[in-house]
Amino acid sequence: MVVGKVVSSTSHESAEKRLSVLVVDDDPVIQKIHKMMLTNKFKISDTQVAENGKQAVDLHRCGAIFDLILMDMEMPIMNGVQATMELRAMGVESMIVGVTSHGLDAEKQTFIGAGLDDCFAKPLTIQTISSLLQLIAD
């Protein structure tokens, strides 16, 4: 199981990588679940929540950097597609993973085309988050 601190060791030194995750979703239920998964199950102490795309963009404008961004598609004020495009235009290189209840491939493709690294159906499972964190840690 991947934890918030990833410890790797070579023959002469060890390094710690503290992961940070941003959950971008307007649904308080999803916010609570994803935050709990990250903080409790995977011990990611640096987990923040943004209620819409604009908040996510503003966080980055203020200098925040995250290893992983879980981006909902449909949100008020600024949706996930717009937010992802803006973040990529700003030069944000974090892994951005779309999370959507949209079943239609066309809409998912639009979301992925905005600059996502991947896209998953809601709700995210513990296994999916584990795989994502492992990818970042590697």
Add this chain to the structure above:
Amino acid sequence: MERNHLQRQIAVMRQSLFDQGLVDEQFVQLEELQDDANPNFVEEVATLYYRDSSRLIHNIDQALMKRPLDFHKLDSYMHQLKGSSSSIGAKKVNAECNQFREYCQIGSAEGCVRSFQQLKKEYGALKKKIEAYFQMVRQAGPDKTACSRN
């Protein structure tokens, strides 16, 4: 003896949530997040869901009274409801959300109204059952939930 009986009742009640198709695997995912530090996590999530979704239900009720129906708005509300319903594992509610959205796609007002009535039934049935379940869990106290499926 009494505690064992209560535990058995909790286990039976929990299993019936799955057997009756009211909840799916996502409910188990939520249970896996529960621990000594957060012993009531699933109940907290369910409570949050019912609080937040009641607002959406009300909005949809209001929107269904208007003529002509704004199918785009209705679909948007239902999309939100579907998202949080699936996140707590509300299987039947989620299925009705999908049905409603199909009626929105084809512009069937009658279908939307009928589907929404069914959705509210399922929503209410789950709420009643899940509240009774958590009441029993609270009665049993911490570490007394049956989290393994039989």
